[in-house]
Amino acid sequence: MNNKHYAIIGGGINGLAVARQLLLDFPDAKVTVFEKESDVAMHQSSHNSGVVHAGLYYEPGGLKARLCRRGAELVKEYCLSNNIAYDECGKLVVALSQEEEGRLEAIYQKSLANKVPDVRMLNAEQIKEIEPNCIGTRALHSPRTAIVSYGDIARHIAKEIKQRNGQICTGRAVAQLTEKAGKITVHFDNNEQYDAQFDYAVSCAGLQSDRLAKRSGDIETPKIVPFFGQYYVIDSQFKDHVKGLIYPVPDPKYPFLGVHFTKRIDGQMTIGPNAFISFGRENYSGKKFNLGDVYDFLTYKGFWKFSSKNMSAALRELKTVASQTNFVQEAAKYVPSLASVSVAPATRGIRAQAMESDGSLVDDFVIRKQGNITHIRNAPSPGATSSLAIAEYIVREVMSHS
Template sequence: MSIVKYTVIGGGINGLAVARQLLIDHPDAEVTLFEKESSVAQHQTSHNSGVVHAGLYYAKGSLKAKLCRRGVHLVKEYCEANDLPYDQCGKLVVALTEVEVERLKRLYQIALDNEVPDVCMLYGDEIKKVEPNCIGIAALHSPTTAIVSYEAIAKQIAKDILEKGGKIQLSAEVKELKNNADGIQIIMKDGSVYPETFNYAVSCAGLQSDRLAKNSGDEANPKIVPFFGQYFVLDDQFTNDVKGLIYPVPDPKYPFLGVHFTKRIDGKMTIGPNAFLSLGRENYTGKNFNFKDITDYLVYPGFWRFSFRNIPAAIRESKTVLSQQTFIDECVKYVPSLSKMTVKPATRGIRAQAMNQDGSLVDDFVIRKDGNITHIRNAPSPGATSSMAIAEYIVREVMQTVEAKATVDANDSGIEMVVQGS
């Protein structure tokens, strides 16, 4: 019996989780992961808030709702098994107006629908029992929301892959995957052909997911449009004024959550992020720009449709980009005791936001199959929380369908299905 060969493209937490899951479920298979950087977890995995989301925002029946809840369990279990830090610090979503209270009640129902454990509504002074310095009319309390280091988790998964006999090819940027009669061919960035072929491939290319998918014969849409999120770290003397996570109630007029307090696994407290158009998919310093990346979204019709519909949001977010004090003021609304706080900039994160041609943002996870190639086309927050559950889902459900189909018609290389939640 011939050995089945799998390849995974992308060494972020999703790609690593998929490679690990393949080795768990198919221990006799060969698994090779390609990562374009000199080490794993160099992009979204190491540039995020570190929050293990409990499932407060995601519509019942969506992939986000299903895989987030499963992902929480798997991340916690993995951290415990590998002695990695996991701080169940809890989260408050705080309403400051009666309008926000009504929105908060809808969030509470979503949390109940998703079976988020121990969530409850708090009113008035009840909020101070959780966060003594926080004010608000009402709050949704999620005591099981946690924080971790996804970079540390990803690097541990990389070790697991090597220990299980998998291969990780670093500094190896893949440009294209080709479905050929004799297997899947890997075309590298320099145009060279990797000497091995593979039976199955999973593309987890994050910020470059649309480009790799399109180069490999998949549809051009959705398009990745990069948005940066700036964080600031509170100076140490202000850190203890907030115990855990404090978020605003999402405003349906705006596409992103808004500035909030987030505790880090190292004990530091941060405020952020804002959300504004990035001048590059990997522009973490904010000092550079990438002409190709900028041109890519400027010539995309969906970007302009999105922009015209979201001018108020752009104005709101631009204020926090241009003024650090405005950024701080947004947070002080929830914790007035921090009105004199001082902060330092932290590294930016870049969100790989998938956008449709009509200008709408793709809300749910999108996993698309093209022959024996599976593409993760959209995995924003809670993508890191859900990473191990996404891996299970791809390996045990999506790829099983591919493999069953392949045994019936090995020559069919057309797009077979799109998997996404409602």
């Protein structure tokens, strides 16, 4: 019997998945989730592309490759057994030139190494059989890639946590975690503390994860640098020009993928997301400026090193930030019939992207244990796809329950 007391910081999909996994594995445990907002899943978990990634791109053997594959299976199972919408619409990664075909072949080989189901390479005519309006010289087709609403999944997990006698405390911003003689105290602002102590804590604080980790005695780097991603919804009359997901071949010159077509689970067709530095970690309107957040990245040497190495990428992204027409044109390279489609802006997402002090973006998931406190320090995309597998990994492998 395990009647230990666990604190989970952050009610995004990862924090909720960890809380659920603890209650599944240890039904007698006491699990308390602390979320600073008035509800769960108000940040990345409800501001993303909604894709259940099949695991095409990730370095075989890395955490992303392993947890994405397992996570995709678990998300599918969770949606189907809980009546949550799940659409296996499939995805094409499309090469437009011979040079891109070489890189596409490398992705195909990785997807085989990662055992992604049913992937195959298509020629130009075969592309038309899947996406009649799409042009390309070759494409990688992943028919098992799906779309969902991660916000809906997170809210369903929150209900399940309560049914399993877990507790979710919203409106509770945790300032710091301290550990003494194997007991963890949860501190809030104004010298306030939670009235019970905990045996273990898991911090899943997304865009605030580096700050909470540092205040709780973990190492300072990597730091979170926020990059927003803008989406546009295309005129609904034209949404059927694309059936599923159409992606470019990633270019190693650019740290982010470039805009693409993403079908939403509500049936809308979106273009996006681009990627540009955000003047606030939680600034979704793009109109405000958070002085503390901007000061944080401007005084980080990693940010300046990243910027100096990525000027051409910044320019590419800036074009899509500055002009809606450029944004649409980028995507229309793949579907020319949508070159002049009218679009309306949709809510942004803001990526919690970890950056090392040498300016490199951390690619793989980073999960660090320090004493009885575990910190998720980097969980970018496919972090939502992987959430249920990240939870299994943390509960069954990272945490020691001795």
